Structure formats: C-alpha cells, structure tokens
Amino acid sequence: AKDADGAVGKLQIIADPLDATIKRVGRFGWRGTSATVLQQTSAALNSDMGVTSAMYPTHGCGLATDGTACRTADAKGAELSEQDVELIVRYASLLAVPAARHFPGQQPLGTPGDKVTAQTPAQNAAELAAENLMQARVKRGGTLFAAARCVACHTASLTTGEHKFAELRKQVIRPYTDLLLHDMGPELADNYPQGVATGQEWRTAPLWGIGLLKTINANTRYLHDGRARTIEEAVLWHGGQGEKSRERFKALSADDRQQMVDFINSL
Structure with a gap:
C-alpha cells in the first residue's frame, strides 16, 4: 500500500463454481475471473464455444432468440465428460514456457531447420x-x-x-x-x-x-x-x-x- 507510484493492486476473489463456500484467488482471464485452469477451460468451452461440461452444464440460452432448442440441448446433459475436460486441463497446465532469449548462456533465437547451410567463419x-x-x-x-x-x-x-x-x-x-x-x-x-x-x-x-x-x-x-x-x-x-x-x-x-x-x- 506504500508503493511510490500508487501502483497498489488488489485481489480478485472467486467462488468455486461447484461449491460457493470455497474461495480462491482469481489468476486467469483479463480480470482474473477464473481461479483455476479447470475453471478457465470450462468457462471458455461454454461461453466461447457453446460446449457444456460438469462445471458449466447449461448453455447461455437467454441470449438466443428462441431458446427452445437450447433448453432441449441442456436437458441431454453435459456434452464433454469430466475425463475429457481433465485431459484438456492437463494439456494446458503442462505446456512448456518459452525460454527467454538473448541472455548470457542462452541459445540465440531460433534453431536450425532440416536443411543446415554451411557458413563461413x-x-x-x-x-x-x-x-x-x-x-x-x-x-x-x-x-x-x-x-x-x-x-x-x-x-x-x-x-x-x-x-x-x-x-x-x-x-x-x-x-x-x-x-x-x-x-x-x-x-x-x-x-x-x-x-x-x-x-x-x-x-x-x-x-x-x-x-x-x-x-x-x-x-x-x-x-x-x-x-x-x-x-x-x-x-x-x-x-x-x-x-x-x-x-x-x-x-x-x-x-x-x-x-x-x-x-x-x-x-
């Protein structure tokens, strides 16, 4: 709170979508509106792609002109299984972070392709x-x-x-x-x-x-x-x-x- 430039941040506290009594720090999204990779993934599947899962089992039917087909789809249950969502979450969680470049001891940007051209000294x-x-x-x-x-x-x-x-x-x-x-x-x-x-x-x-x-x-x-x-x-x-x-x-x-x-x- 004593930052010289007044650059004082604040926490976004998020309730777990499956249990509102559990509170976590929001870390993902432009405004930290997701606390876990599971929540971020499930929310993106639902609101960006229209795919339901255990965490978000219904579509945004209220946004449709005629919500009948949407509600019918909801009645069929989640479109992605928990196992499938877990595979996506595992993939996203374990993606490697790009290495920093142009630091002493680091490799220069880029790696040789299949065809390596000989270079002069x-x-x-x-x-x-x-x-x-x-x-x-x-x-x-x-x-x-x-x-x-x-x-x-x-x-x-x-x-x-x-x-x-x-x-x-x-x-x-x-x-x-x-x-x-x-x-x-x-x-x-x-x-x-x-x-x-x-x-x-x-x-x-x-x-x-x-x-x-x-x-x-x-x-x-x-x-x-x-x-x-x-x-x-x-x-x-x-x-x-x-x-x-x-x-x-x-x-x-x-x-x-x-x-x-x-x-x-x-x-």
Missing part, C-alpha cells in the same frame, strides 16, 4: 557479434525496465505453491506479473466490471513469451482489445497506476526506449 563471427550486441541491449533494457518501475506490477519472479502436478510445485517462475488487478485509467476502460474489478481495472498481463507471438500470428496485436500494434504502443496506452512508468518511458531517448522493448521481446 566470417558469417559465424558476424552472427556471434550480433548476438553479443543484442545480449548487451537486453541487459540494459532490463535495467531500464526496472528503473521505470514497470516491475511494480510486472513482477519479475514468483514462487509457485502446492499443485497436483509435481512438476509445478515450488517452482521459481518469471512470468512478469503480480496477478493483481490494477486501475489502468479511463483510456483503457471498457466499462464492463467483473467481480471486484471496475471497468478500468485489469489483471497485470504476464509478459513471458510475448516476443514470440509473431511466430504464431503475423497479425499480432497487444492489450485486451488489440488496439496496440507494437510493444511501444502498448506501453504508451498505460494510464492510471501505470502512468508514472509510462512517463519515465517517454522521457528516455529513442534508443533507450528500443532497448527496453528489446528486453520485453526477449522474455
């Missing part, structure tokens, strides 16, 4: 020099990122707790999020409050893997509504509790701003 030396330069830029970008106090919300590391999968227990992870809700100002508001989150409060988005988005989607956009075309635009849209960090970013030289972007893209 000069080409190898040029690639090594370019990688060393990028490592230096990423290191300085990380220092600038911390100096701008972006880490007040995009916390560099967290330690996991207990988990049903042994691989995920007591692990130091670096997602660059505090998983808390922060007021990002009226510019980013959508006026759609959810739980304890107002229409201009958002869960801090994790940054790990963000630099690899373009490898799976050439039309990559940023922020909750895709309004930002670049990382720099996304930073400049920060308001509210992120305003002071944004102003520090704006005050940097063009090359320093790019080095901070290089750092974010390396995560």
Whole structure:
C-alpha cells in the first residue's frame, strides 16, 4: 500500500463454481475471473464455444432468440465428460514456457531447420557479434525496465505453491506479473466490471513469451482489445497506476526506449 507510484493492486476473489463456500484467488482471464485452469477451460468451452461440461452444464440460452432448442440441448446433459475436460486441463497446465532469449548462456533465437547451410567463419563471427550486441541491449533494457518501475506490477519472479502436478510445485517462475488487478485509467476502460474489478481495472498481463507471438500470428496485436500494434504502443496506452512508468518511458531517448522493448521481446 506504500508503493511510490500508487501502483497498489488488489485481489480478485472467486467462488468455486461447484461449491460457493470455497474461495480462491482469481489468476486467469483479463480480470482474473477464473481461479483455476479447470475453471478457465470450462468457462471458455461454454461461453466461447457453446460446449457444456460438469462445471458449466447449461448453455447461455437467454441470449438466443428462441431458446427452445437450447433448453432441449441442456436437458441431454453435459456434452464433454469430466475425463475429457481433465485431459484438456492437463494439456494446458503442462505446456512448456518459452525460454527467454538473448541472455548470457542462452541459445540465440531460433534453431536450425532440416536443411543446415554451411557458413563461413566470417558469417559465424558476424552472427556471434550480433548476438553479443543484442545480449548487451537486453541487459540494459532490463535495467531500464526496472528503473521505470514497470516491475511494480510486472513482477519479475514468483514462487509457485502446492499443485497436483509435481512438476509445478515450488517452482521459481518469471512470468512478469503480480496477478493483481490494477486501475489502468479511463483510456483503457471498457466499462464492463467483473467481480471486484471496475471497468478500468485489469489483471497485470504476464509478459513471458510475448516476443514470440509473431511466430504464431503475423497479425499480432497487444492489450485486451488489440488496439496496440507494437510493444511501444502498448506501453504508451498505460494510464492510471501505470502512468508514472509510462512517463519515465517517454522521457528516455529513442534508443533507450528500443532497448527496453528489446528486453520485453526477449522474455
């Protein structure tokens, strides 16, 4: 509560959909409206795809012009078995996190394909020099990122707790999020409050893997509504509790701003 920039986050507390007496911290979704991977998966199946499961056994029939067919479908029971949902949850939970790039000791971005082209010593030396330069830029970008106090919300590391999968227990992870809700100002508001989150409060988005988005989607956009075309635009849209960090970013030289972007893209 004593953060120098007033970047004080708050928890989204979620009742378990199957037992309202059980309360958990919301960690998934733009406003932390799901507490577990099971809840996030079941909610996405239901509201995004119209597929029912044990957790959400009915469709959104009230949204249909004629709900008769919808209610008839509901009467048949859940469309996905608990076993099938568990397989999806297990898959999503155990997906590997992309490795950070351009840090000392890390491999350069990309791996050789099936066809490896022989390179001259000069080409190898040029690639090594370019990688060393990028490592230096990423290191300085990380220092600038911390100096701008972006880490007040995009916390560099967290330690996991207990988990049903042994691989995920007591692990130091670096997602660059505090998983808390922060007021990002009226510019980013959508006026759609959810739980304890107002229409201009958002869960801090994790940054790990963000630099690899373009490898799976050439039309990559940023922020909750895709309004930002670049990382720099996304930073400049920060308001509210992120305003002071944004102003520090704006005050940097063009090359320093790019080095901070290089750092974010390396995560």
